[in-house]
Amino acid sequence: MNFTDKVVYFLDHTSDPAEGNWIVMGCPNEGTRIQLPTPMKLTYNGPKHMEYGGAKGALNKCEEESYTITYPSTRSYTTHPIFLPTEKVEMSFYGEPALENETVDIYLIKLTSGCAHELLDSFLAGDIRNLNTLFEESAGEEYKKYSIKLDECGDISDYNLGLLDAGQYCIVMVQQNQDRSLTVLSSTAFVVTEHKLCISSPSSIVKGKDLDISMSLEGAAGNDCTYAAVLIKEQAYKANIEINSNGTKAGTSVIVNEVDLIEEFDINSSNYRSKLTKNELQTEIQTLIGEGKGAIAIGEVGQDKLSLTAFDLPVGCYYLLVGAYSPEKGLVGLNQTEVEIKPKGSSKSDDKKDKEDFTEPEKNIKKKDSCQQFVSNGKKVKFYFKNAATPVGYIEFYSRKTAGRITAFVEELKGKSSKVTEEPEGEVYKYINIQVGDGKLSSSKNIKDAIVGFKVSKEWIDENHIDTDTIVLQHYTEDQWNPLKTEKTGEDDEYIYFEAETTSFSPFAIVASKNILLIEEKTGGDEDHSISDEKQQGNSEIAMGSDTSPVEDGNSGLKIASFLLGALVIIAIGAIIKKRTAEKSEDENSEKKT
Numbered sequence: 001m002n003f004t005d006k007v008v009y010f011l012d013h014t015s016d017p018a019e020g021n022w023i024v025m026g027c028p029n030e031g032t033r034i035q036l037p038t039p040m041k042l043t044y045n046g047p048k049h050m051e052y053g054g055a056k057g058a059l060n061k062c063e064e065e066s067y068t069i070t071y072p073s074t075r076s077y078t079t080h081p082i083f084l085p086t087e088k089v090e091m092s093f094y095g096e097p098a099l100e101n102e103t104v105d106i107y108l109i110k111l112t113s114g115c116a117h118e119l120l121d122s123f124l125a126g127d128i129r130n131l132n133t134l135f136e137e138s139a140g141e142e143y144k145k146y147s148i149k150l151d152e153c154g155d156i157s158d159y160n161l162g163l164l165d166a167g168q169y170c171i172v173m174v175q176q177n178q179d180r181s182l183t184v185l186s187s188t189a190f191v192v193t194e195h196k197l198c199i200s201s202p203s204s205i206v207k208g209k210d211l212d213i214s215m216s217l218e219g220a221a222g223n224d225c226t227y228a229a230v231l232i233k234e235q236a237y238k239a240n241i242e243i244n245s246n247g248t249k250a251g252t253s254v255i256v257n258e259v260d261l262i263e264e265f266d267i268n269s270s271n272y273r274s275k276l277t278k279n280e281l282q283t284e285i286q287t288l289i290g291e292g293k294g295a296i297a298i299g300e301v302g303q304d305k306l307s308l309t310a311f312d313l314p315v316g317c318y319y320l321l322v323g324a325y326s327p328e329k330g331l332v333g334l335n336q337t338e339v340e341i342k343p344k345g346s347s348k349s350d351d352k353k354d355k356e357d358f359t360e361p362e363k364n365i366k367k368k369d370s371c372q373q374f375v376s377n378g379k380k381v382k383f384y385f386k387n388a389a390t391p392v393g394y395i396e397f398y399s400r401k402t403a404g405r406i407t408a409f410v411e412e413l414k415g416k417s418s419k420v421t422e423e424p425e426g427e428v429y430k431y432i433n434i435q436v437g438d439g440k441l442s443s444s445k446n447i448k449d450a451i452v453g454f455k456v457s458k459e460w461i462d463e464n465h466i467d468t469d470t471i472v473l474q475h476y477t478e479d480q481w482n483p484l485k486t487e488k489t490g491e492d493d494e495y496i497y498f499e500a501e502t503t504s505f506s507p508f509a510i511v512a513s514k515n516i517l518l519i520e521e522k523t524g525g526d527e528d529h530s531i532s533d534e535k536q537q538g539n540s541e542i543a544m545g546s547d548t549s550p551v552e553d554g555n556s557g558l559k560i561a562s563f564l565l566g567a568l569v570i571i572a573i574g575a576i577i578k579k580r581t582a583e584k585s586e587d588e589n590s591e592k593k594t
Contacts, residue, residue: 084196292314415431
């Protein structure tokens, strides 16, 4: 990133949790932590060279290939701490081996409430050539600097940043280069809330009921906050970000979970802030969650009881995220819990269902496999289908009863099961039936912690343009399809392998969604801009310079660089450079006086 006053380089990030150049905050098993969307993946499809507003950039990729960053999926990364002013803030960094014993600077920057608005306004105005000017009003002045030497693995372990005041913070790790440029190793954001937010919510509700919750802030004097709550289905809580561009404003889209943010929030117009009002924000967040995948409620000032519309949501496990906002202080409380929506009459029906029989007519069975094992009460048992005749490689569970030596059957069906009344939503890879013994061990009354291990053909994925992050095993229970918690476990040349958690065995379907790329070509006042032929630099360097074509007018392209850099990282870097400039000026003035 080459501004008129500073050159900044960025290191590549990978999904390797040990060497991917990522920062981890806090300890995974301590304090209040919230679940992050899983998976989190950013994919850029577009030109490697870009120009906008007196700046230009280049990504470390081939012209025709996409550029993808995938966030690690281990627990240290998939949950994020919420600190209190009385809790010490610790960070770790897991860098690549090439960083062995390098000295780096850690900048801890307290962000201002309006910096994101100011930054976006600058991008929309097409004036980003000078970093110091860009952040003069948008970046905060409060920061701390720590210099530290990385260990022999290029890492930092449990570095103590001390106790911090309530507020929103950004960490940027940089390395000073001999040519006076900066290399950004990594960056992250976190929040220190003024109070602990307590949530009173049932752990489960019956399908068809709304979810009523109440909230309180420990130690808060008065109640002048606005509370907001989001209920989102476990399988829908993800962040698949696609940035598609042909190098012009008209041909650029930023898609999060299949929703185009630029179009949805009208970001390209001066009216975008109207989308951030309470009612509009509630509508837009519901759109991002998706119909039938969750609910949102935002109360009035001081309203500490909310009711989320959940009567039409499917059964399954949900995350409930609750925040408290003060107009003067910003976010003052944040917490999360889990809620399960159960089928109607589930407690009664579970007692009655001691046996599950899903025998399928032979004419609908394409392939069949079986395995025998001895089943004992309280023991974990695994049925491994060595013939590999179906997509299911194994099943495992803990048995609640001793059943002796029994046989588990897996059937790959030609179509949906005869016991199923409707097809699941999405692209169906395979319909399968699983039954253990005579059906008694297929019931949730007699088993627990069941796992289904299955595989999906890469050939099918490629031919059908499937987004692999959407592959999920769906379970037909209580007369409807319910997605199960599904995780990727590995892959080879032919298949990708997954595990899914289930409460019982019955008809299943392996389902996914297509990978839709929305690149629209629009005319009417927007002209294509030429792509620079400058050579690509360094590790994922985004090179911006002032020796470019004239600043484009209001109708010209908002280049993809504004989204690639990310608001927090740019704000932080700007603040660092701004402070360095000020320090240098002070030193020069001091020398003149002496």
